[in-house]
Amino acid sequence: MSETKNSERPQAAPAEPALDISRRKLLGTVGAVGAAGLALGAAGGAGAYAAVQPPDDTTPLTSVGATEVMFHGKHQAGITTPLQSTGHLIAFDLAPGAGRKEAAALMRRWSATAESLMAGKPAGGGDTGVALDAGPSSLSITFGFGHSFFDRTRLTDRRPGQLDPLPDFSSDQLDPRRSGGDLWVQIGADDALVAFHALRAIQRDAGAAAGVRWQMNGFNRTPGATGKPMTARNLMGQIDGTGNPKPSDADFEQRIFVPDGGQPDWMAGGSYAVVRRIRMLLDSWEKLAQPEQEKVIGRKKSNGAPLSGGDENTEMRLDQFGPDGKLVIPQNAHARIAAPEQNGGAAMLRRAFSFHDGIAADGSPDAGLLFVCWQADPIRGFVPVQRKLDRGDALSPFLRHEASGLFAVPGGPRAGEYVGQRLLES
């Protein structure tokens, strides 16, 4: 998994699922190191920003700003990295005439930019300055390839079968202009200006090689807003992410990542991302009283505990009946249908951002979930769960899947390598 370094981060990992991030605690307690600029410089971090601080400034960056996510590693960053407060998803199509050569050059530029920005350094070749003053702020930049990328680059013989189009779901109302794409980039950071800065740098790097197909903005809780790290809450007010596989699970790696020796070989250490823009029909949802909402979900709103009792991490008692003779967790409750034990074990890691794009033409909130889930194989991860939800989920009437993407996200780059090099140069 991706590694982070520098100082403690209060909101680092959701309590459950515990993302067991190892950290090099270079700063230890905030304030223990006199000149953060120097300390970060020594760590290859935000040294480039020292210039904006007067020489006598000994205020260290707090953990929010100082946390750095590693660019190099077995896996790309932004998969097991703790959820950040700001996210941008952006898809590009290669320009007419651009092929494998241009794609390789673009991936090389993007990788150099990602490595620099994630270390808290400026982008090469004219930085916009928007991230000046801030530390890396847990910035992660993640790159993926869509189905059409392999046609455009004449690499169809190396296209993974896992990129075969997702099946149609009856409740889909997908907008093709906001779906798919040759290339996909996920940006996350705990500071909105750091994230925007990265987004602009990635767009500029695209140059004449690729144009934006669609772009979406999302958010999560700010580090420190809750007293203890919590599983994320979505805009329906529901805890969202309970039961996610944990890196400490014996089968975590095999469920989420393509193994060494897996097929295709260039995807070793990689993962597949399913991206869905899921509009929440909040005007309808908020008309339901809380007990009704809880029956739709099958869990308590306050703490995510199953209606059958316990706390968020207690196993659901799916066969429990109430005094009224009805199932306590209704037959069509979202949590029952999506439960890992009902789907051959959890085979995807959900890592979503909320979105809110203001008010739609019909007066309803254009808000919901930028659902992103990660798996070694979408046919064993997203597809079976969504197929079941599509048939009988009590939550479905309150959701609308408006856009969809499926991307092959290669393994993390080794030092000196760019993302996707094993595909594009072998």
Add this chain to the structure above:
Amino acid sequence: MSETKNSERPQAAPAEPALDISRRKLLGTVGAVGAAGLALGAAGGAGAYAAVQPPDDTTPLTSVGATEVMFHGKHQAGITTPLQSTGHLIAFDLAPGAGRKEAAALMRRWSATAESLMAGKPAGGGDTGVALDAGPSSLSITFGFGHSFFDRTRLTDRRPGQLDPLPDFSSDQLDPRRSGGDLWVQIGADDALVAFHALRAIQRDAGAAAGVRWQMNGFNRTPGATGKPMTARNLMGQIDGTGNPKPSDADFEQRIFVPDGGQPDWMAGGSYAVVRRIRMLLDSWEKLAQPEQEKVIGRKKSNGAPLSGGDENTEMRLDQFGPDGKLVIPQNAHARIAAPEQNGGAAMLRRAFSFHDGIAADGSPDAGLLFVCWQADPIRGFVPVQRKLDRGDALSPFLRHEASGLFAVPGGPRAGEYVGQRLLES
């Protein structure tokens, strides 16, 4: 000015202009108090959220979540309150048939909701739960009345002359559908879910009395992303807010707020907000090399220092010539034209959010500044500065004013009072 309470907040106030917020430090150092739930409960704070924490949970909220902005006071919150990381601006028009009575009832509902949410408590009558787990997170909710409000409520004899329409500026390209409005609400918080939660509660309270006219989302830096509190930076990468009047200035109150005994009487302690959606033409701006950008602004990008030398707070030497015989701060530099000393002293407090609504139909970023400025009189604050900028500002070619609003924001409510009561019930 508005007061905040609870624990320390690392990012509390920009270093310059220093907003001299007094705080009751109830928690002192984070961690010094065993059970934050209890401590906050005792303070009338986030006690209602104790239910979601197991009884043995002694993790205190961090300063980001625990900071509470006071609803009651001489002035409304959200004016001298330190900038929050998330902002929502929303304007409403009274419904056909709704008048003074309905407006008074709405202001009463809104005030009750604002008081409760700003204290970290749920909204009455069915809370959506979106803010569960989080503390108040510096939430502020601010209410204002537009010019048309006084016609709708038949209170034209009490309408302040300060609400007379702003003059036309030659560079304006205003969209009337996103401008004006009978009622205006500004929401700010250091957590995006807390802010969204407040937005939905305010919308629900509007009920049949008022409908949304327009709504905009903005953001600023996350508390802790920088090593020390900094003046805000905008999406052009420029430090934005230098030279703002400071509460410690002798004439701060008289420049920003309507005095006791001022006219109209119901505006005592109030202020006027000018709101502009200023699109930044970033594709053009980013093509300029940094030295050219700095000549447009008249300040260094890195630290906001005038090109004539010093640091951010050094006075500009407007008559300094360079070795090339030209003015170091060019004649049309933004900072020169907007300089307080060029405009009879700074008479407005700028307090903006950045916005980024994705990519526009023409492929350019739909991003820029939700400019909000506060003053005792727009004719002495915003208008003269904007008139000068409109004529000769080197920055103008990179900006587009797309929407505009002007609102009378009454003084803060006393205990038991609702915002605007002195207008609506006397």
